[in-house]
Amino acid sequence: MEIDRLGNWRRTHYSREITPEMDGEAVVVLGWVRDIRDLGGIRFVILQDREGTVQVTIHRDKAKRESIEKADALQRQYSLGVKGVIKKTEMTPRGIEVIPEEIKILGIAQHPLPLDITSRIPAEIDVRLDARVLDLCRDEGRAIFRVQHVVLEAMRMLLSKEGFVEVHTPRIIASATEGGAALFSVEYFDQEAFLAQSPQLYKEQLTLSLEKVFEIGPFFRAEESHTRRHVNEFISVDIEQAFATEVDVMNVLEELIQHVCEAINERCRRELEVLKHQIEVPEVPLERFTYREILEELEQEQIHVPWGEDLPTQACRKLGNLHSNFYFITEWPTESKTFYIKPRDDNPTSCEGFDLMWRWVEIASGGTRVHSKEFLIQRLREQGLNPESFKYHLKAFDYGMPPHAGWAIGLDRLMMVLTGRKNIREVVLFPRDRFRLTP
């Protein structure tokens, strides 16, 4: 089929912007065919654009022959443009319809489509991800990523207001000896290199020049996780702040979480409705529990976690039943955290590291960092890491490294919470996991 040229047609209104008061006005609407209902002498084409839908009504006895032919050729998901006149009517839910003067077919769709774009027949997540671009045409997908946009905008606004400078650190790094998560290796000309799992060391180094920095970007972990809350490429929201401690950055974090929740409630009413989800804006300060308090709480629930260990999934699930919103867990055992988290001065077996939880899911973690070079080297050795591999990082400590603290939010996890989705893949446009590298 020949498709039409866009020519000088430009959208005059999104579907949603058309109101009964505009009766008689000429419009150009552009979008896609969501649905077609043909009653014989009259054909209803539901045109969908980013903002909603509008009905295009074609009367077989009144419309131009060309328009009728175009309307007859349409199928679901065809891209189309309609130049027409708004008609006020009692017979549509919106109180308006568009009577076409001219229809342009701007893009065609191969049928059968791999999933039902009207969402009446559900599809499994695997089918949906295989046809992700089409899946994202559904209301739900659009809603999730518009919420994400508002979240990111709100974060950038608040962090900027607080004096943080947005930075970008390398994704390609030389050393795989940081310990912790497994890294993906890449060929870098004639050297072996790795994809960064976090901006941690770079953002710390930047505190000695820019003082307060934040970074939002993707990072990579080569873990063979197989759960609804892990992907191998994820978006991290990181901050690092000079002359600050755990408590200072926790304050920033809880203010940010509250601000984001408020922003969504204000600006994403329709999206939340589509997602059938409500957001409770948390009160600040958030509840703060020490690791020891959490262990005691679990003990009451007959779950025994030995002091020093990270919380197993089952324990986290139990905490989810006991806590219904965001909360902090502080004073983790030093042995359970990584080398750069600072032990407490009064009791070095505990550290100044914290996690931000939402019910049973870990959303963010952070803490005061070690900023004494000698002690950092000692900590590296204690964790079986070779200080030589960190020589560029350690160099920064020769140039007046300030005391500093920071945190990292798993944006995708936060998005699960904010949109009420149960699988992280729903809130990632093109997820990468152990078994999926495409599309």
Added chain:
RNA sequence: GCCCUGGUAGUAUAGUCCGGUCUAGUAUGAGCGGCUGUCGCCCGCUCGACCCGGGUUCAAAUCCCGGCCAGGGCGCCA
């Protein structure tokens, strides 16, 4: 990586336990026809599927073995 569950038209499902009634049912979709106010329109006709390989049996969608794939859980996740 380990454990559990599953794989039937484009999509979502019934049937599988207890083999034969399955020429595999239903919804949606797609094709054709009819219908001038639908909004999950309606009505009629048509199209389209048992993951792959092996085995048991007179007979396998159904039972057994292997593979592949998927979902969920656990572990891993500085």
